[in-house]
Structures are given as C-alpha cells and as structure tokens.
Amino acid sequence: MERGSDPGGVRLAELVAALSLGIDLGFSQPMEHVLRQCLIALRLAELVGLDDDTRASVYYSAMLVNVGCHSDAHEQAKWFGDDLEMKGDKYLYGLRGLRGAVAMLSRIGSGSDTTIGRLRVGLEFATSGYKDVDDMIVNHATLACRLADELALPGETPKALGASYEMWDGHGWPGEMRGEEIPVASRIATLAEFVEVAHRVHGVEAARELARRQRGKQFDPAIADLFLAKADDVLAGLDDVDSWEAVIEAEPALGVRLDDAGFDSALTAIADFVDLKSPYTLGHGRAVAELVDAAAVQLGMRDPDRNLVRRSALVHAFGKLGVSNAILDKATPLGAGERERLRMIPFVTHRMLRQSPALSQLGAIALQHAERLDGSGHPNGLSGAMISREARLLGAADVYQSLREPRAYREALSPDEAATRLRSEVRAGRLDADCVEAVLAAAGHRVSKRSAGxxxxxxxxxxxxxxxxxxxxxxxxxxxxxxxxxxxxxxxxxxxxxxxxxxxxxxxxxxxxxxxxxxxxxxxx
Structure with missing residues (x-):
C-alpha cells in the first residue's frame, strides 16, 4: 500500500471537511451540501466585512452547525422511523411552523411494522416523548460546542455553535438569545445552510424567496437584505467549482496543521462523536483502535504502520453517519435493502476521507476492513492478497470488539465466546489467522486495575x-x-x-x- 507523507501534518480544515460529508448524508442531503454552504457563508462574511478571526468562526460554524444532530438518532428513529429523512424535513418545512409540526407528527411510529405498534409509539410519544424534541435540538448545539472545544477551533466558534439554533426573533433553541445577541457567525451560517438547499433544489429565486420569508424571523434582517441584494454573486459558480478544494483553500488566516499528537487527539474526539450515533456502538472506534494498536505490537509492525492502522481504526465506521438508526438499531432481521445499506458503510467512509492526501491513507484501509479472504466480504468482494495486512488486522479487531458489544438483536458475547467466533472465521477461511491470534493475544493482556471510578x-x-x-x-x-x-x-x-x-x-x-x-x-x- 502506498504510504505517502506522514499524516501528522494534516490540516484541521481537511478533517472537519471530511466529517461534514457524513453530516450531509445524515440529513438526506447530497455530499458537499455543507461545503457549499460554507462557501456561501464565507462570501456573506466578506460582504459584511468581517475580520479574519470572525471569518474563521464563520468557516467552522458553517461546516459543523449540525454535527451533534446524530447523537440522539436512536431516539429519533424510535419516535419517527427513518431519522435521516426526518432531519431532512427541516429544509422542506423550516424549523418552526404548522407544516413542520404536521410533518413531524405524521412520522410518529412510522418505524413500526403494524398499526398496533404505531399506535403504541404514538401513545408513548404523546405522554412523554414530545417533551424530548426541544431538548434534543438544544443538546445538538451543546454537543457541537463541546466538539469545537475539543478540537480547539479558533475564535468564537464554540460560542457560535452553541447558538446554532437560535433565531433572530428569539423563538429558536434554547431561546436564550435574540437579535444581535446571537453571534454573527451563527447568523451567517444559519442563512447559508438553508439558502444552499433552496438554491440547489429550486434555483436563485427560491433562495431569495426563502430569505424574504424568514427575514426578521429566523434570519438576521440585515444579512438577509445583503443576501437579497447580492444573491446572484453569492451563489455564482457553486456548480462549477471543486467544493473540497475551494473550501480547504478558503480557510481564513493561517491554516491550522496538526502534529501527530494533535491529529490523534482530533481523530479520537471525532470517533467518539460519531459513535454516539447508536447506543450499541458507544466508544467502538476508540476501543478498536486500542485493540488494533496492541495487536500491531504483537505482529511486530513498524511504528509508521502501527500508527496508520490505529488511526484507520478510529475512522473506520465514519460512514455509519449515512445510515438510519431504524437499520442500525433494528432488533429484528434486516431486509435485503437494509443489509445493503450496512454493507456500504466502508465505501461511504472512504468517500468521506479520499479527498485529503493524509486521510485517504486511512480511508483506503477502512474501505477494505470488511472484506474477507474468501471473497465473501464487502463492499468490493476482494479476496486473498488483494486485502492489505493492515485491513486484515483492522477487520479482525473490529469483529472481536463488535462481538464484545451488545446489539439490538443480541447481548454482548463473553470473551470466550468472541474468541471462539473469531477462530471459527479463520477455519472458514474468512479471517487471517495471524491477525486473529494477535488480536486475541492483545485482548488477553488488557487487565483493568481501576479501583475507583x-x-x-x-x-x-x-x-x-x-x-x-x-x-x-x-x-x-x-x-x-x-x-x-x-x-x-x-x-x-x-x-x-x-x-x-x-x-x-x-x-x-x-x-x-x-x-x-x-x-x-x-x-x-
């Protein structure tokens, strides 16, 4: 496998931009929706005349405004069925209003297969669940703010993300700010997010109409007026530019580069956030990374290869952001279409990471980790020597850790049961024997000595x-x-x-x- 340069020099903007591609799918939007809204936000920031520090806040706020919205997807799927489609409704009906409320209510219980099941969910929602919805939205902004802190994003980015869902008229979430109390980065990012969808789906006039309709309500009237006056310029050429390159190069001020320690810390923070997608996979990426790192030592891997496979473990499941929790958390057998959605997770992960020279190395390993030596894996049905050693090791560690975790359809397996399963996969010719034994040896030497929590x-x-x-x-x-x-x-x-x-x-x-x-x-x- 081509090694390329040390990924420790990755730009923070590349990592955030890669994450944004998964956020797109989590809202039933095409990839690069967030990148395009970032370009719109930056053009508005330039028209407003913001300084570099504030523009940096606009930049990262626009890319991460919805980063926390998958954290309670388990609950969203419980109430509304397909959580991805439900979140996408906000671009059709807005964040407030009768049409949006009716659309949300029409989805209650849609994940149930029977009328009785749907009625049961509806009754449960009526008695307690409706109280959760506002809290969910507030929590999304809180978690986005927290991730911004953990990534040490510049300027007032954490504060702006914490106000992501506030509205100019004070009727947002949590409803503690209104008007100019809301950070300008939040006000610009919010308008950019919604007009991007309106423009992409229906054109410039639809974007203008949205700005007029929400002027003084959701949107800052001064920024809305500026957009209305300059809409053609703000939206010009969005279909003609390479969104990734344009966004990376447009990072305000000096681009932040991460050293090895900073890269590892950022990947771990993002992996933890991605794993909030389902209560059954909490901490999965972190745990697989620890296991695969210890297993790499067992195999005598060189430090550069060990670092590569450990970092690949942290990112290997990023693609699940694009899968509904109605599938991820389903307790009954999956249909053929649902299984296919799960089989696409490695491909989506690779698609998220491939445009960054540093991250693409990790994505290439993640793409292969679910392949099997006998050709029965996915997404490409590779076999034998076509699968890299790093991917074989990551695949074994991922299977072991998954077996040790609960799923909606089963309890967590004991260590002995998980080891038996792994060795049976070796006998069946699907997993690499050396990698499996290295993973099991690594797992066997991990003894917790924690005496107090x-x-x-x-x-x-x-x-x-x-x-x-x-x-x-x-x-x-x-x-x-x-x-x-x-x-x-x-x-x-x-x-x-x-x-x-x-x-x-x-x-x-x-x-x-x-x-x-x-x-x-x-x-x-």
Missing part, C-alpha cells in the same frame, strides 16, 4: 451508567441489575450530578471517554 462514581453507578448509555429504560436497568426502579432513578440522578450530564448522550460520551463501557475483567486468550 472517575468523578467519584461507585461500582454500582458505573454499572447503571453503562446500561443507561446503551439506551436502556429505567425498567430494563432495574430488571437487569435486580434492583428497584426507584433505586435506578436515584443512581441516575447521582450519576448525572457527578459527571455534569443532563441527558443520555452526554452521559454516554462521558462513559466512552473514560473507558467505562466494557465490564472490568481479564480476557483469556
């Missing part, structure tokens, strides 16, 4: 946090741990207080970042 969590609170993070209800946790619902509720209250969380997504992120999702045990080889 982070943030002062007790052992029982950690047990409860693991299950709550996975999306279990209070009733389910009580039954699993053989305690009362009241005791579970008390534990949850104490846990949230200790870790500073207010909902499942932020609690899940805490559990992921502190390695609390796998029970403490020695894993035999």
């Amino acid at each position: 982070p943030a002062g969590l007790t052992a029982r609170e950690i047990d409860v946090l693991r299950l709550i993070a996975r999306g279990m209800s209070t009733k389910d946790v009580a039954e699993r741990l053989v305690i009362s619902r009241k005791t579970v509720s008390n534990h949850v209250e104490h846990i949230y207080t200790k870790i500073g969380a207010s909902n499942r997504a932020t609690a899940a992120l805490f559990a992921t970042q502190h390695g609390l999702l796998v029970a403490e045990e020695t894993v035999p080889v």
Whole structure:
C-alpha cells in the first residue's frame, strides 16, 4: 500500500471537511451540501466585512452547525422511523411552523411494522416523548460546542455553535438569545445552510424567496437584505467549482496543521462523536483502535504502520453517519435493502476521507476492513492478497470488539465466546489467522486495575451508567441489575450530578471517554 507523507501534518480544515460529508448524508442531503454552504457563508462574511478571526468562526460554524444532530438518532428513529429523512424535513418545512409540526407528527411510529405498534409509539410519544424534541435540538448545539472545544477551533466558534439554533426573533433553541445577541457567525451560517438547499433544489429565486420569508424571523434582517441584494454573486459558480478544494483553500488566516499528537487527539474526539450515533456502538472506534494498536505490537509492525492502522481504526465506521438508526438499531432481521445499506458503510467512509492526501491513507484501509479472504466480504468482494495486512488486522479487531458489544438483536458475547467466533472465521477461511491470534493475544493482556471510578462514581453507578448509555429504560436497568426502579432513578440522578450530564448522550460520551463501557475483567486468550 502506498504510504505517502506522514499524516501528522494534516490540516484541521481537511478533517472537519471530511466529517461534514457524513453530516450531509445524515440529513438526506447530497455530499458537499455543507461545503457549499460554507462557501456561501464565507462570501456573506466578506460582504459584511468581517475580520479574519470572525471569518474563521464563520468557516467552522458553517461546516459543523449540525454535527451533534446524530447523537440522539436512536431516539429519533424510535419516535419517527427513518431519522435521516426526518432531519431532512427541516429544509422542506423550516424549523418552526404548522407544516413542520404536521410533518413531524405524521412520522410518529412510522418505524413500526403494524398499526398496533404505531399506535403504541404514538401513545408513548404523546405522554412523554414530545417533551424530548426541544431538548434534543438544544443538546445538538451543546454537543457541537463541546466538539469545537475539543478540537480547539479558533475564535468564537464554540460560542457560535452553541447558538446554532437560535433565531433572530428569539423563538429558536434554547431561546436564550435574540437579535444581535446571537453571534454573527451563527447568523451567517444559519442563512447559508438553508439558502444552499433552496438554491440547489429550486434555483436563485427560491433562495431569495426563502430569505424574504424568514427575514426578521429566523434570519438576521440585515444579512438577509445583503443576501437579497447580492444573491446572484453569492451563489455564482457553486456548480462549477471543486467544493473540497475551494473550501480547504478558503480557510481564513493561517491554516491550522496538526502534529501527530494533535491529529490523534482530533481523530479520537471525532470517533467518539460519531459513535454516539447508536447506543450499541458507544466508544467502538476508540476501543478498536486500542485493540488494533496492541495487536500491531504483537505482529511486530513498524511504528509508521502501527500508527496508520490505529488511526484507520478510529475512522473506520465514519460512514455509519449515512445510515438510519431504524437499520442500525433494528432488533429484528434486516431486509435485503437494509443489509445493503450496512454493507456500504466502508465505501461511504472512504468517500468521506479520499479527498485529503493524509486521510485517504486511512480511508483506503477502512474501505477494505470488511472484506474477507474468501471473497465473501464487502463492499468490493476482494479476496486473498488483494486485502492489505493492515485491513486484515483492522477487520479482525473490529469483529472481536463488535462481538464484545451488545446489539439490538443480541447481548454482548463473553470473551470466550468472541474468541471462539473469531477462530471459527479463520477455519472458514474468512479471517487471517495471524491477525486473529494477535488480536486475541492483545485482548488477553488488557487487565483493568481501576479501583475507583472517575468523578467519584461507585461500582454500582458505573454499572447503571453503562446500561443507561446503551439506551436502556429505567425498567430494563432495574430488571437487569435486580434492583428497584426507584433505586435506578436515584443512581441516575447521582450519576448525572457527578459527571455534569443532563441527558443520555452526554452521559454516554462521558462513559466512552473514560473507558467505562466494557465490564472490568481479564480476557483469556
């Protein structure tokens, strides 16, 4: 495999732009929707006359405005069926208004296969779920702000992302700002996001009509007026430019380059955020990276190759941002079309990463990690020597870690059961024997010595946090741990207080970042 340059010199803008391609799919939009809205936002920022620091905030806010919206996709799919289509509705009906409310209500229970099931979901939503919707939107902005902090994005980017869903008239989320209290980067990014869709689907006049209709409501009237006066210039040539190259080159001020440590930190932060997509895959990328790194040592890999496969593990499932949780979290057998969507995850991951010279190396390994030696894998049906050694190792580690995690249709397997499964895949000619044994040896040497939990969590609170993070209800946790619902509720209250969380997504992120999702045990080889 071609090694190219050390990926430690990757530009932060490349990493954020790659992530934005997955965000596109998460809203049922074509790839490069976010890149185009970033170009629109930058053109508006230039017309407004913003300085470089503020333009940098506009740049990153435009690319990450919706980065937190997959964090409760599990709940979205529970209530509304296809969470991707549901999120895409906002471009059809807007964020507020009767039409949007009717569209949302019409989707309730659409993930159920029976009329009775749909009615049951509808009743549950009417009694409690409707309260979740506003909280979800607020939480999306909170998590986007948090990721901005973790990536050390410049200027007022974190503050602007935290105000992503505020509206000029004060009727946004959380509704704490209005008018010029809202950071200008938020105001520009919001208008750019919506007019990009209107222009791409219906043309310049549709974009103008949207700006007129939402002027003084969702949009800053001064920025809307500026857009109306210069719409032809702001939207000119969007179909003719290479959006990726244009956005990367348009990064304001000096482009931020990440050293090796910064690159690893950024990849890990993004992997944790991507894994919030499903409660069944929390911390999956981080865990696979740790496992594959230790296995690479077992195989005697050189440090450059070891770094490459570890970083590939962090990104290997980015493509699941483009798959509905109605599929990812489905407890019953998948249909042929649904299975095909899952089989496309490596391809989408590669598509997200391939335009960056540094990230493309990681994407090439991720593309092959689900291929199998006998040609039965996906997405391209490669076999034998066509599959790189790094991809074989990543594939073995991914299978082992997946077996050790719960899924909607099964409990997590024990270490012995997972090892048996892996070795059966070797006997069937699908997984590489050396890579499997290296993974199992690496897993067998990982012994937790933690005697006290982070943030002062007790052992029982950690047990409860693991299950709550996975999306279990209070009733389910009580039954699993053989305690009362009241005791579970008390534990949850104490846990949230200790870790500073207010909902499942932020609690899940805490559990992921502190390695609390796998029970403490020695894993035999």
